[in-house]
Amino acid sequence: MTKLTDESSIPALLREMTVEEKIDLLIGRSSFSTAEMPKYGIPSLIYLDGATGVNMLQYVCELLAEEIRREKKEKKNEGQPDDGPADTGVESSNESGAGAMAFVKYIVSDTPLPETLPERFRELVLKLRPAVRALRPEGEEPGCFPPGMLLGAAWDPDVVYQVGEAVAREAMAYKIDVLLGTPNTNIQRDPKNGRVFESFSEDPYLSRRMAPAFSRGVQDQGMIADVKHFAANNQETLRAGIDEHIDERTLREIYLPGFEATVKEGKVQTVMSAYNSINGVPCAQNRWLLTEVLKEEWGFDGQVVSDWGAVYDQVEALNAGNDLDMPGPRGKDKLYQAVSDGTVSMERLDDAVSRMLNIVLKSPKFRGRTYQTIDTELSRNAAYRAASEGITLLKNDGLLPLKRGTKVALYGPLSQRFMDSGSGSAQVDTSKTTSLVTETARYTDAVLTDRMEPETEVVIITSGASGQEGSDRPAMDFDPADKELLQSALREAKEAGKKTVVILNVAGPVELEAFLEDIDALLCVFFPGMEGARAAADIMFGTVSPSGKLPITFPKKYRDTPTAFNFPGEYGHVNYGEGIFVGYRYYDFKGIEPLYPFGYGLSYSRFSIRDAVVQNVQKTYGNESSEPLRVTVTVKNEGNMKAKEVVQLYVHARKSTLLRPDKELKGFAKVELEPGEERKVTLELRPRDFASYDTRLHDWACEPGIYDLLIGNSSRNITAQAEVELTGADPYGLSLYTPISRIAAREDAVAVCEEILGSVFDREKLKSNVIYFGETPLGEYMERYVSGVDKSSDIWKESMAKIKEKLAMLPEY
Template sequence: MPSIDIGSLSLEQKASLLSGADMWSTRPLPEAGLRPVMLYDGPHGLRHLEDRSDTADIYGSAPATCFPPAVAVGASWDPEVAAQVGAALGREARALGVHVVLGPGVNIKRSPLCGRNFEYYSEDPLLSGVLGSAHVRGVQAEGPGASVKHFAANNQETERTRISADIDERTLREIYLPAFERVVTEARPVTVMAAYNKVNGVYAAQSPWLLTEVLRQEWGFTGAVISDWGAVHDRVAALAAGLDLEMPGGDGTGVARIVAAVRAGALDEALVDQAVARIVALAERVAPATGDLDVDGGHALARKLAAECVVLLKNDAQVLPLEGVTRLAVIGAFATAPRFQGGGSSRVNPTRVDTALDAIRQHTAERGQTVTYAQTAEEAASAEVAVVFAGLGDHEESEGYDRESIDLPADQIALIRAVAQAAPRTVVVLSHGGVVSLEDWHDDVDAILDGGLLGQAGGGALADVLFGVVNPSGRLAETIPLRLQDNPSYLNFPGEAGHVRYGEGVMVGYRYYTSAERAVRYPFGHGLSYTTFDTGDLTVTPTGEDTARAAVTVTNTGTRYGKHVVQVYVATTAGKVRRPARELRAFTKVALEPGESRTVTFDLDRRAFAYYDITRSGWVVAPGEYRVQIGADAHHVLDEAAITLTGDKGLMPLTLESTVGDWLDHPIAGPALVKKMNDRLRDLSPEEAALAAQHPDGLRMAAALPMSKLITFTGDTFPADFLDKLIRESRVV
């Protein structure tokens, strides 16, 4: 409970606490001993501005370590990487006097065109939720608070401040809410940030269903809900819905409206008091700045973590690592002017920046190798291996707008192809925040190293991987399609007339590609190593009616130390809804020396087998068979084992408005109906029996009819007392 007596505050004082004082801080209340809370952008580095009234400067912040953004951390598939990023941010925030770090972002990468995908982890809610939880725990263990964002369904930048994301509830519950749910229930962030957009026609910042029913009542969130900057349209409606703090500070209009609404009886003052209590509790976490920013330590950690996030997509003839190469050519502007972060509110002023070329020269000097650098392809012909640095520039993807294509710029494609034609061996190193197509040049090159965006030390990390100092262990956190048109959101993104329809439903990312058997360039979960791994001896054992335990042994069968991501998927057709071909339900990253084996165990809880049933407004585990699969990635199953789960015995109670199909599927009513129909057939005259024989599936043909309608067609076949008895019995199953 807050130490300040809220009852002693005037309505005006209380209302003033629910709106920011300026761009980056809450209002203090000196007479009550309440200090301001400083909230600054993350989530991969602090954007700390001395001028707190600044509303536009995204370049003039104080220097801070730019750690790998979420696009890279997602590819690490490693909660420890996310936790270390979070902890380092927490330490730097504490040093600079920042009390709440705005991040992480756990929105789903619905379309590769979203301009802000570099701030989000994955197309999968489990991977996003596990990494987001680790990040929040890391930040908050150091003292400052985190703010998980953007709640919810903020999956595009086009018309982001007013677009309505129109999504059915099953899709919301299975795809777009679980990452937030996991972060809230497991990591307990001090704040949740409401998104700009609408969800099903209601602004997220003004949605009682999102902010109160789901977030607080279902998930038990007790912290403060804050708005994205400028996301509040009706301050009173937002407060009533459950939004505590409007950011940034304005001209006091919001405060005046709260006061007026309470005095007019349109807003319960108890809601004001609840919101104030949460802001006071947030303010009481405030600690003074320590000033002990570890610049060198932050940079070294950023390099170590960045190397964990690199994905080796292709490595024909083991051209990588570059250990035995005598003559090396480095080509492309990104080798000297790296792209290491995205644009917009998360843009960090780095303490320093590593370039790949400098780091490569350090490695070659130690090995007696020669390296030349150029931005044209002529240098490639005289080298044994040419390394081309390519990707997307600062202006090609950013917060605020979406991309129109997933292609690399034409001049870069031309450069890659020219180098590949000239060089004996060609390696391409990619830097980008959103998925890029590989189709115009993929088959021309020997190896592809995908760096995503790696933060300020990314150049050194890439060099470490290229030369084998670090064995790549990243895996794709989103699918690389053959064509943009293959993406399941293609026809519905980014919407029109103020609405975007999530018509693909739960079939997002790999869920669609695997279910539709759609070929991709590289699947979700793909990634190569400089060593080899064997995964086998899978065992799966039910541990209850709707839970199981899986165990699998992983062996490093190669000659190098390396890390392997074990991916556990669940496949089933059980239940009355269409299920994806398989869904990621657990994962872990295992570090092994050559020849070393380890058995890893996964406890698969109820949600690993459940779907969201909109008719029951809850999660259901359908009785039936489930296949637990170990995947090399989402498309390639290495091993699987089938189990049968009893699942949920309780069914929806039947009524006369339930369909005939619902009645037939019921374990009690179904057999009773069929028996009653068969008894009736035995009483038919020969002529009636002959007619009935022409329609042996009569009940199934009527499956979509309400039972009340079937009764009108079948006379006394199903007497009222017979149906009433079955209705009563259905309620106690």
């Protein structure tokens, strides 16, 4: 009998395994584990979240499943009747472990059990506590790392890589094999999305720079990374089946680039298919998405694993390209029958099994765990660096940085412990955290909580807006209790003549205009992970200059947002009516002034960004060039403090066939400078950075013309500018797609039509039709209005091919 040893052993295994055994491998054994087959040397793998740290809630679910399996085995051995569900045939759709949520806190700690806890739960808690203690490497709890929005605010792929590295090492020590959601690279379409905090940005370019860095950081440690949720999983309301109506251009330009980069550049080994439907087809059952785009077009050779419960039809999902159906156990009879009757081919079945076996071969379980203990210092450093570089200063009327010894009063329960992350898959149950009370005390002996005295100089109020898996935020606002606290604390501070700092511990943007007049300094910490309070204190007292930049626009009010009319939809459908005009693209196009624009963030220093120069002296760039276009700017720290600035490059097309945003982010670099230091920063552009996706051409169209290169430190603060002429073939040159108005205006183009079609082509008729139908494509016009020829004949098809060829040869002017 063949054993799994390496990739060369897979063909023999496929010949020996039964259909039933193959299908067993493609459906989860339990909530977070896969089937094991000792006779073939195939171990069970643990698939668990996540990007913010080890999700103990999910782990408890897995331990619970193991305990139930053990009890069943004991009953079977003792000849007792089985009074529970069998390991197969039972449907399960629990993603994040909600079934265990009620008592998980008692399992992962020694919190006294309440008298009201049911006896069965009490028994399980007492049994599982030792299992949790045994699971912890050398007794270490997991760390909590900043989620995607804060990482996006850092604008530094190296920061993201370092977090991925630390998260992966901890997960490996916790015996996890596939680390889910590393990363979540969905776009921040709407600020009310309950999970908006998990992903990097509203911008696809920022997302596609950050996402592959995370997966590389994870996989370079020997862990298997997973990118989710493929694709356009942008709301929690009706998430299991919401049908999103999205045109292909919007998908290609906005919602897919982060995934594409994670596959091609990050070499991610698993991709999670999403709950939602796109244009009527569930993602886990969408062959165009999973096979044609992901596997064939992008060359993805890894495994597609469903989101937990996202496979609504097992046969359709397997045929579409979904390789692993999670969680289990669930029925398999439909798959057995589908293979038997040929609905699922043996070729497709073997492909999915091969992908599963390749994941096993690459897993820590199979290859050995390089990291079996937690490097606390490495984890703390990664979490701290991310927080210190992502925390964003939004307002400062000269109050910050505070002097050592400043007498402060801290208001709000979040001052004791920030919301380090959101709940659900991003939840990390751990005592590892930092407190603003403790961290502020490193700088001053005068720290009061929830009260002030006449000697108090500055009131620091932390106000929160929670985010969670499973439900969207009811409004773009603070949580009710936090809003009430903010209002009362600001009123009390102003009446006492105190200066105020407000700390935003938020899942996403909140409406702030009503409070701004009473706020002297506004610091957004997002969800900052376990080292967030330390980083916040270091920033407030000037040990670190803030360098975060907003990865998402803060609008003045929710009704200004591009999705206000189309979120979360109605009756199970949502229309992505804003198209490619997501985030700042929309505010720019509509002329709406946001409260704080995309890319914005203050520093304690001042920077100049000037003298943009295109390195090509001709200031031209070929639209099929394999070499990058390099643009250089001079950056100088004009202040008196060492600090970092983010240089941002946006591209503007002066003329475009397709409707385009006013500007699009296409390059950035974070640079650290000493006071007075000046440095040249070079940014690189490639043809794709000038292109739009054309649904008629079914390809990226890189149109020749003049492009402005706009450089600054936010989307609304451009301080340097250059231009470049893009040269090369024009995708909108003369063709069968060209409007007849352009054809009629070109004598040489009309002559081509006459030459090929002869008398059946009437130039006067063409010109008269231009008056009312000038935008009609030439090919469509020919089909409708040219008569006297059989349009189904080979002669007609050959004539159209000749016209296409000769039009393409005509000069462009």
